[in-house]
Amino acid sequence: MKAMASAPAKMILFGEHSVVYGEPAIAGAVNKRAYVEIKKSYTGKSTLKSYDLNFEVELNTKNKTYNLIKGKPGIIRYILEAFHRVHDHTPITMTLSSEIPIGSGLGSSAAVTVATLAALYRYHNIRFNKKSLAHDAHMVEQAVQGVASPLDTLVSTYGGLVYLSRSKTFEPFKINFNAPFVVGYTTKHGNTGKMVKDVRSLKNRNSKVINPVITSMGHLTNYGKQAILKQDYKKIGELMNINHGFLDVLGVNTVELSRMVYTARECGAIGSKITGAGGGGSIIALCPGKVKEVAEGIAKEDNVLKVNFTKRGVSSKVRM
């Protein structure tokens, strides 16, 4: 018997950082996924292999440790935490594959966590629904990271594009928003915790200058919501560009992110910005009719993915 699950990556379209101060944000699931398979092991040992992430470990699920066989298992703590909470510690073989670059601000840890939990529930025939899964996955992320936003695990579970309001309600967009995006990313990872802390100090040191910026970013997200509802790509692009400027104001831009953002615009993107906490990680570019040009432009120096928002959230099944 084999339990299988997959869950999508996410992109933040508007509102990273300002969301920390209670402003709204817009994020959604994208068509790049993490895939998990779990089956019984007959060797007496639990192993986890990922061909595409190029690592292999022996899992000690009981005490949340592992023995490295090869590679760098960057995402392992989320998997061990999930096993610790759900698994009975009988030997299993797990394989992980991921279309999502790890540590790139696209919610790879949430996608892996959601998929791992869903596969484990299937493997043990434990009842679950999206609400309980999103909650459990958030608990895993919180246990590993200390603090975590529920946004990533929620989007990865439910799929679709959501508006996170000032009152912290999640409102799914009911429309199909199929605009073509290019993601650019470097191998330099951002440190979300550090970025959030740095923004807070900058804001405290320069309150009269930065406080109005946070409020403006909230207004921008609301303009963005209207533009999405109207499918007004040009307006969405303009707002992405302004949002990028705000992230530059907050000091989370880097030489690489900036290069990718402006290269995208030079190559025909109608909007481009950092996505996620910055300081490394990814940029997104909205480029209807120009996906090829933008992807080729960014790929000259950095890495690219072509993505769309998708309604598809977590998916899981059992094969006998």
Added chain:
Amino acid sequence: MKAMASAPAKMILFGEHSVVYGEPAIAGAVNKRAYVEIKKSYTGKSTLKSYDLNFEVELNTKNKTYNLIKGKPGIIRYILEAFHRVHDHTPITMTLSSEIPIGSGLGSSAAVTVATLAALYRYHNIRFNKKSLAHDAHMVEQAVQGVASPLDTLVSTYGGLVYLSRSKTFEPFKINFNAPFVVGYTTKHGNTGKMVKDVRSLKNRNSKVINPVITSMGHLTNYGKQAILKQDYKKIGELMNINHGFLDVLGVNTVELSRMVYTARECGAIGSKITGAGGGGSIIALCPGKVKEVAEGIAKEDNVLKVNFTKRGVSSKVRM
């Protein structure tokens, strides 16, 4: 008899664009100058030569036209306008040399205008003082450009670092502010008029988002004034970085400017930003102890000048 004059370039440290909406700005004269010499011509013709700008023309001062002998006389309209207002149209030979890159947002036209007028007044033995010279130079700029800020010609005439207040008074800083800057510039010139117009439309289309930005930029300039008075380089650098972000918000950043700004920071600048209207032109980087590193870093792809603010304004004399 030979009349000689020189006048300095300027850099805007804080407040470009927001100054258009009544917010304060800080700008100053720098130690790169335009030099003009005027003497009698015995050929019956008036000529203007610039070895370093690599052009030569025959001037028809009466009707503000010229015959090109060689090169591209980018700055010629200001010179013809100055001659038209002051000269008696007797044949002269003028030479122009400039340490200021033309069209780079460093006030090359103001420096050339101020130096040309001062040399002409000397040549004709016309009495003038800084106040009348700054006024006349502003009139020349306005005649050529349609609209012009009095800031450039004022700074180029008086020298020094000035705070332009909300009520449009110019307050010179009484301290010596000798911080080392590196200027980076490309051959791509910005179009100030177009940039100002583009910012206005962006602001009109997104008023709730952009209006508070303009106000914040004013607060930032005032923070900058305090930091200058305290000679707090670190704070000035931080504010330059934030100011650059605001200029990115306003849409006047480009792939080249962004590359230079972030390269400067990577190489050790404690602050870097676009200076002037953007869309091309220059960036400035504050880099105490790192001038060499920053200059070398930027020079890999773009052009650099090492500059300081200076108290020295226009200077002129006659040699018999």
